[in-house]
Amino acid sequence: MVKRTGLKRQETKIFCPGHVFLLNLHGAARNGENFVDGRRISFSPRHPGSVVFAPAGIDWTGWDEGDETASFLLVSIEQEFAEEMFGEAARHRQTALPPSIGFRDALVEMALQRIAIELKQPDPISAAMVESQAKLLLVQMVRLNGAYQEPLKGGLSPFDLKRTLEMIGSLSGENLTLAALARELGVSRFHFCRAFKQSTGKTPHAFIAQRRLEKSSGMLRSTNLSATEIALECGFGSSSHFTNAFRQAFGVSPMEFRRRCRI
Numbered sequence: 001m002v003k004r005t006g007l008k009r010q011e012t013k014i015f016c017p018g019h020v021f022l023l024n025l026h027g028a029a030r031n032g033e034n035f036v037d038g039r040r041i042s043f044s045p046r047h048p049g050s051v052v053f054a055p056a057g058i059d060w061t062g063w064d065e066g067d068e069t070a071s072f073l074l075v076s077i078e079q080e081f082a083e084e085m086f087g088e089a090a091r092h093r094q095t096a097l098p099p100s101i102g103f104r105d106a107l108v109e110m111a112l113q114r115i116a117i118e119l120k121q122p123d124p125i126s127a128a129m130v131e132s133q134a135k136l137l138l139v140q141m142v143r144l145n146g147a148y149q150e151p152l153k154g155g156l157s158p159f160d161l162k163r164t165l166e167m168i169g170s171l172s173g174e175n176l177t178l179a180a181l182a183r184e185l186g187v188s189r190f191h192f193c194r195a196f197k198q199s200t201g202k203t204p205h206a207f208i209a210q211r212r213l214e215k216s217s218g219m220l221r222s223t224n225l226s227a228t229e230i231a232l233e234c235g236f237g238s239s240s241h242f243t244n245a246f247r248q249a250f251g252v253s254p255m256e257f258r259r260r261c262r263i
Contacts, residue, residue: 001116002072008065015059018076019097021137022052023112025261026221027070034062036099046102048221048261049109049214053100053141056082060099071261073116077134085135086142097141105144106210106249109217111136114251117260143201155199160185164196168208176235178204212236213249220258227254 004010004027014020029046037059046052046064054060056079111133118126118133156164164181181204182192196204216234219225225233231242246254 002074003070005069008068009063011061011063013059013061014054015057016054016076017056018078019056019082019138019141020052020054020060021075021077021108021112022054023073023075023109024048024050024052025071025073027067029064029066029070031066032062032064034060034101036060041099041101044102047218049218050102050104051100051108051112052102053097053108055097055099058099060101073112075112075115075134075137077138081134082138085138097145100141100144103144104214105140106214107140108137109214110249111140113257117251120260156185156195161196161199168211176208208235209245213246216242216246216254217250217257220254221261230254 002022014022024046026048028048031045032043034041034043036054043062043064046066052060115130115133118129155161164185167181167184168176178189178193182189185192187195193204196202196207200207202210212234216230216236219230219233223230227243228239231239234242236242236245243253246257250257252260
């Protein structure tokens with residue numbers, strides 16, 4: 001765990017022989033510069049929940065300015081662990097994962113949070129749980145970067161996919177139905193579900209659930225709204241549904257998640 005207090009500007013220099021994940025738990029970085037192996041790359045504001053991924057052997061340096069108080073979770077995974085996990089596939093199809101600085105992905109965030117929880121409250125099977133989450137992190141990064149995947153045919157057009165994601169972002173609750181999304185695109189519900197999964201790798205239900213959890217985790221960090229208020233704002237049917245879904249994803253209740261993010 002990395003924390004800073006009373007500093008608006010921080011400098012970063014990370015070089016590790018393993019794969020590094022840095023999860024922004026609290027506080028935002030609003031402007032700065034990033035350099036990967038000496039090459040300048042674009043800077044995007046990093047808010048709570050955003051993730052930095054630096055592949056093994058990458059030299060990431062830079063600086064950022066933002067909130068005076070912030071905290072981060074840093075997890076490093078040995079390169080040998082990844083090579084052993086992918087086995088023959090890694091040897092026959094080399095996968096050079098690119099660095100990703102300031103991205104959002106619910107599965108990555110959940111895995112990192114569960115690792116932190118296991119390390120804070122270890123039990124006899126914590127090591128196995130942490131190892132399983134480390135595998136999930138690596139597999140998800142491979143999938144996010146399109147490795148080991150053949151081009152998919154029959155999915156939504158780029159224009160229709162963009163429209164769908166915009167609608168998912170703007171609608172909530174009863175207005176966000178598969179029938180409504182399909183109707184906006186002028187296709188059947190069956191065709192929409194099949195094409196959406198081909199384009200994103202997820203069913204519409206799974207994708208929407210992931211986005212709701214992303215939004216709710218951000219609100220738990222940045223607001224003082226109650227769990228019931230957040231549940232309604234994020235489109236969950238009830239506070240109990242929200243609590244159960246959140247606990248299944250993150251391993252803790254929403255209020256416990258908020259408490260730990262603000263420690």
